Amino acid sequence: MPKAYxxxxxGGPEVETFAEVERPVPGPGQVLVAVRAAGVNPVDWKRRSGYLAQIAPVDFPAVFGGEVSGVVEEVGNGAGEFAPGDEVFGNTVAGGYAEYALLPLExxxxxxxxLxxxxxxxxxxxxxxxxxxxxxxxxxxxxxxxxTGxxxxxxxAAAQIAKHTGVTxxxxxxAGKKDFLESLGxxxxxxxxxxxxxxxxxAPDGVDAIYDLVGGTALEEVAGLLEDRSKLITAADWETVARLGGSPVQRVRNRAVLEAVADLAATGALRPFVTQAFPFEQAPAALRAVEDGHARGKIVIEVGA
Structure with a gap:
């Protein structure tokens, strides 16, 4: 049987384990992918901790991970634009630290x-x-x-995309990330x-917008720099940003956005900066590297050959 983490x-790391799971079967509008790599993100450990349980409950055992790349193995009804052997990437239906993952067509x-x-x-x-x-x-x-953050x-990624459009x-x-960030301009x-x-x-002439990735006091500290609070957004703290007159990042979540960022990456305008790639059997270490909060750039788990 296929393996998954x-x-x-x-709970904490003590509730994590490798497990054998049934190979997923793609339903209508779904694609089954043999995973080659899975991205590791803070949301992964936050789901495990129960932080998101009220808005995104899970069924146990729950597979970690929300983004993968791989090779199409099988397609469900209505997903015929993809075929076995196609190399794809996308968001998962129910976890990506696994040998196989389901992706929704959209x-x-x-x-x-x-790439x-x-x-x-x-x-x-x-x-x-x-x-x-x-x-x-x-x-x-x-x-x-x-x-911020x-x-x-x-x-x-946001820094590179913004600079690509001519924004300072x-x-x-x-302090440990200073040299790295300055290398990005x-x-x-x-x-x-x-x-x-x-x-x-x-910035003696002021800032025109704030993209917050920290929330809390870090967001409160700098919000006063901005007169136009419609230009204050966060991906970290909806409650604080609302109180300050800003708004959360409006996620679009469609294939067009995936294709847009893939094009930026393929042309070199966006460098993913994978700083560590862990083999599948070291998935716990990959997750700890992100959970500890000191990761620079992106961390991935390499699953298949």
Whole structure:
């Protein structure tokens, strides 16, 4: 039987385990993929912890992961535009740290030939969220965007996408990520108390928008830099951003967005920055690397050959 990495109840790392599972069968509008790589994201451990249980309950054992790349094995009714052997990537129906995963047709896209499976697996969640947020802000060339928590997967992608459109990017991140971010053309600012003053010094003409990826006090610290709160968005803290007059990132979640970020990646405008690729048997270590909060760029699990 195929293997998957699962959690058996809500809790900490102690509820994680490898398990043998039935090979999924694609239903109408679904594609079965032999997984080559799975992206690792903070939402994975948050689901396990029960943090999202009220809005997205799961059936146990629940397979980790929400984004994969791989090769089509089988298609369900109504998914005939794909065929066995096609190389694809997309969002999963019910987990991706597995040898096989189901993808919904509307969230499955062809993998560009020049894009690796590892890079493609990073696009459906972090890069797509970054793309949606930057497009939502709609900043013209020459304006300035502040990204809080710019050093993670969404932030690194958002910075590149914004700069590709001619926007100046300032970002808060730990000192250890300074050189990396400056290599992307991002103006680095240390987070924490006084961050707003440090941003003012870095952008004396002000900032035109804020893309928040941290929430809480980090968001409150810099929100006052922005007069137009319609340009204040978050992918981290809906409650705080609403109180401050901003809004959450409006996720589009369709194939067109996946194709758009894949095109950016294939042309080099968006580098996924896979900084660590773990073999499947080291899935626990991959998840710890993200859960510990110090990952730079993206982490993937390589499942198939």
């Amino acid at each position: 699962v959690f058996t109840q809500y 969230l499955t896209a062809p993998k560009p030939a020049g 690796s499976f590892a890079d493609a697996a990073t696009l459906p969640i972090a890069a797509a969220t970054a793309y949606d947020g930057v497009r939502q802000l709609g900043l013209p060339p020459g304006t300035t965007l502040l990204i 710019v050093g993670g997967g969404v932030g690194v 990017v300032i970002g808060t991140a730990s 991002v103006v680095h600012v240390e987070p924490g108390p006084g961050a707003a003053d440090r941003v003012r010094a870095a």
